[in-house]
Amino acid sequence: MEKMPWIVSSQDVDALALQSYSRKEKSLGVLVSNFVRIYNRDDVDLFGIDEAAAKLGVERRRIYDVVNILESIEVVSRKGKNLYSWNGFLHIPRSLHQLKEEGLREGFGTSSICSNSDKVSHDDESEESFSLTPDDQDNSSLSKLDHKKESSLWLLSQNFVKMFLCSHDDLITLDSAAKALLSDSQDPMHMRTKVRRLYDIANVLSSMELIEKTHIPGTRKPAYKWLGSKSLTEKGSSLFNSPNESKKRVFGTEITNLSTKRNKTDCSSNYVQNGYKKHDEEEKKPAAKSYVFGPFSPTAASKKNNINNAGTSNSGRLQDLEALSSAYKPQYCNQDVTGLLGHYTEAWNKWFAELDRK
DNA sequence: GCATCCCGCCATCCA
DNA sequence: TGGATGGCGGGATGC
Numbered sequence: 371m372e373k374m375p376w377i378v379s380s381q382d383v384d385a386l387a388l389q390s391y392s393r394k395e396k397s398l399g400v401l402v403s404n405f406v407r408i409y410n411r412d413d414v415d416l417f418g419i420d421e422a423a424a425k426l427g428v429e430r431r432r433i434y435d436v437v438n439i440l441e442s443i444e445v446v447s448r449k450g451k452n453l454y455s456w457n458g459f460l461h462i463p464r465s466l467h468q469l470k471e472e473g474l475r476e477g478f479g480t481s482s483i484c485s486n487s488d489k490v491s492h493d494d495e496s497e498e499s500f501s502l503t504p505d506d507q508d509n510s511s512l513s514k515l516d517h518k519k520e521s522s523l524w525l526l527s528q529n530f531v532k533m534f535l536c537s538h539d540d541l542i543t544l545d546s547a548a549k550a551l552l553s554d555s556q557d558p559m560h561m562r563t564k565v566r567r568l569y570d571i572a573n574v575l576s577s578m579e580l581i582e583k584t585h586i587p588g589t590r591k592p593a594y595k596w597l598g599s600k601s602l603t604e605k606g607s608s609l610f611n612s613p614n615e616s617k618k619r620v621f622g623t624e625i626t627n628l629s630t631k632r633n634k635t636d637c638s639s640n641y642v643q644n645g646y647k648k649h650d651e652e653e654k655k656p657a658a659k660s661y662v663f664g665p666f667s668p669t670a671a672s673k674k675n676n677i678n679n680a681g682t683s684n685s686g687r688l689q690d691l692e693a694l695s696s697a698y699k700p701q702y703c704n705q706d707v708t709g710l711l712g713h714y715t716e717a718w719n720k721w722f723a724e725l726d727r728k
Numbered sequence: 729g730c731a732t733c734c735c736g737c738c739a740t741c742c743a
Numbered sequence: 744t745g746g747a748t749g750g751c752g753g754g755a756t757g758c
Binding site: 392393394419430431434435438451452522523559562563566567 | 746747748749750751752755756757
């Protein structure tokens, strides 16, 4: 049988580490797809940054990026230090509705948006990390706090979404979004930085299929088109579909830290299968229940067995992975996918075993 | 050559 | 004071 490129054996790990670097395989979009694949299950409530980083094979820093953007549309919520809850897609429509209302109130729907870029959200709920004093708000010039707040991925992402929701334009370019969302300063350096962040956000939202990259008609200028949460329901299954159906990349190659440089995260610690059990059962969110799955619809996998295996020992981790794979495997009716997942799990097991040895 | 965006440094926050 | 968080921009990769 021809070797499938997405299967990563333990022998391959070192080889892959030495292989030529491919930026595409490390993109935030791919990371988000994997993130969703792993966590979008009924039996996942809470997760930790370390755990996510270990599972996804990336540095903590990247998880912060993803989580901040996902938090802006309430796919996840911060519950505490190093602790997030997975809400799934259930809250997206409500979140978008709220963002639209806020956006309209804040003038995102008017043509003056470009000059109203200081009208960033001051949603009470969201003030946690950036609470402004009245004095701060009175300052006409942008205070340090204002600037930090305006620059946060969370807020930038919300404002970006508001632009789509409130604007009459079908297409939005990152340049125009950066200009609109940038405060007074038209400093090219700030613009560049803002555009960089918008690329990050756009990648995540594209990966969530909320927006789609396209071009301004008649030009080569890239722009983004809003698909909305409707698209999530209509074709959202692709987020969970067979990796070889997914846009460009394949499952096995998406383990994103195969570089020779080790990340700082110590995989041997903090690894807890499926995170932490939520205290308040009332808050349990049937994240995937309202979601319309495609042909590979996962059924509600029981986590009972896994929870008790939440030990941090290495063998525990391997068992956890096996439990995870067995929880998934029988529930996919597509044989190709089933095979793929099996190989994928095996690759993970070998990879962690290799890591343990080292 | 420009667009894209990963990567990790380091400032800030917080317990 | 050390760990958690995340802004930021250099510079590598892709087209």
